[in-house]
Amino acid sequence: MSDQLLYATETALNGLMTGVMYSLVALGFVLIYKSSGVFNYAQGVLALFAALTLVGIQKGQVPFAHLINAVTGGHLETFPWQVPALLAILLTAGVMVLMAIIIEKLVLKHLVNQAPIILFMATIGLAYFLEGFGDVMWGADIKTLDVGLPQGINETIETTTANWFGYGFFIDNLDLVATLVAVLLVAALTLFSQYSKQGRALRAVADDHQAALSVGISLRFIWVLVWSIAGFVALVAGIMWGTKSGVQFSLSLIALKALPVLMLGGFTSIPGAIVGGLIIGMGEKLFEFWVGPLIGGATENWFAYVLALIFLVFRPQGLFGEKIIERV
């Protein structure tokens, strides 16, 4: 193989894995959109909040420390303990479920039968509230997240490819783990939604509220369930992105990258979220590799959005979305 082709292959592989990370975020959007027709603007902030909470619990931070100190004049910072990573993840998952219950009680319950745009506006409000709440609860400083995931170059792949092609591929261990986790997550979600009682109820609610009520499904329970699952997916995305680039406000902006993924894959399709993520991840890396140098680089900032625009013009329902047919 020529050197050029080898570099391109390596770029494509890395792109695919970045794509997996986009897919993880897009998944959360799809889950909520499918079951309630709501575009959840807060999904990115949910990931940020999950990551903040995880770091906080793991490092034994005192929640609302600044607030408490300001009121009492004390100097609380951390508890005298650290929590093991696995336990901290479980506790954070618990917090996300609690969050789902509170969101349903305080927000969704009061907006039943409202137009989707109203619910969308509510999630914008939720996003800003949660952002501030996370800051107050855990502090606004940049944190590092380490739950023991392997990081850095995978040496096995590097030496193997070096032996084969005379050029070692640089693949990050964390990206490999993210891919594995994404595969497991999608498999679990698919099994759950296709073959379990609650999964069937979930699909039923997504399809028709009235019919769902008539077969004895509680809409409120299903909403709590969906938001819990979305919260859990946000936690997974938060762990991956947080480990990769630190836990800070900009983490919530990965939601922006999920938008073009959704436009490509369709808002209602779990496989769509995955394939859309892969296409955008690989597309933007390869575009940068081949076309970037010709037009001055930095194409990764806009490539995904242009691709999404093209899709909006020619296939607005996305690759896997349901075709929109208006009967007259």
Next chain:
Amino acid sequence: MKDMVEGYTTPDGRQIGGVLMELKNITLRFGGVVAIKDISFDIREGEIRAIIGPNGAGKSSMLNVISGFYVPTEGEVWFHGQKRPAMRPYQVARLGIARTFQNIALFDGMSVLDNIMTGRLTLMKSGLLTQAMWWGKAAAEEDEHREKVEKIIDFLEIQNIRKTPVGRLPYGLKKRVELARALAAEPKILLLDEPMAGMNVEEKEDMCRFILDVNDEFGTTTVLIEHDMGVVMDLSDRVVVMDYGRKIGDGPPDEVRNNQDVIDAYLGVAHE
């Protein structure tokens, strides 16, 4: 009140049981509009009970009261000899009251089989965790429910469309799938909102046959709404006639047919 407990025998020799549900002085108002005005009647175990009346008489509202989609402004619903507290529709469904809708409410994106399986959700016992983990118990339970559903599919003669997404089916078959889903819940009371509306003659005959067969085979208590008098008279054991939210007749078809108020409501009456 002897026959409250004992029931009666139909002309074709079926034994009808005691009172299963009783509606007492139901009134339903939407703002200033009175949809149902002070209506009482009972539903007996094993009978086919029809509610008929011209368009806008309040029949669907009545069905929505029974299925919990509307909460009556006044009046009480008694079920199994007990007053039913105010409930949400999904709670009523869990009591064993299954229904179909006038405009068909199916899950269009799901297959016929999956649609009918949702009818059994209230009967499934496994909890969230067992289900999520897909342990043996949940799997065995799924098989058991699947078996019951297959029986209903055979019964309603829809074997060949089992895997078809419901959205692709023609209207008449959708109505039949909706009936299958309601039956899957093994309901104590089956509510059918205009099961024959919009059907051609052949489809109507099929649907009639299924309603009778279901009642015959499973002894299902059935309440149905229809505005086509002819169909109802052949099908039902007792008929409630509504007009402008009031009850103007109640009794066996032959009796109702000769009721002067009912004739006036259907044929119109000259106003002075």
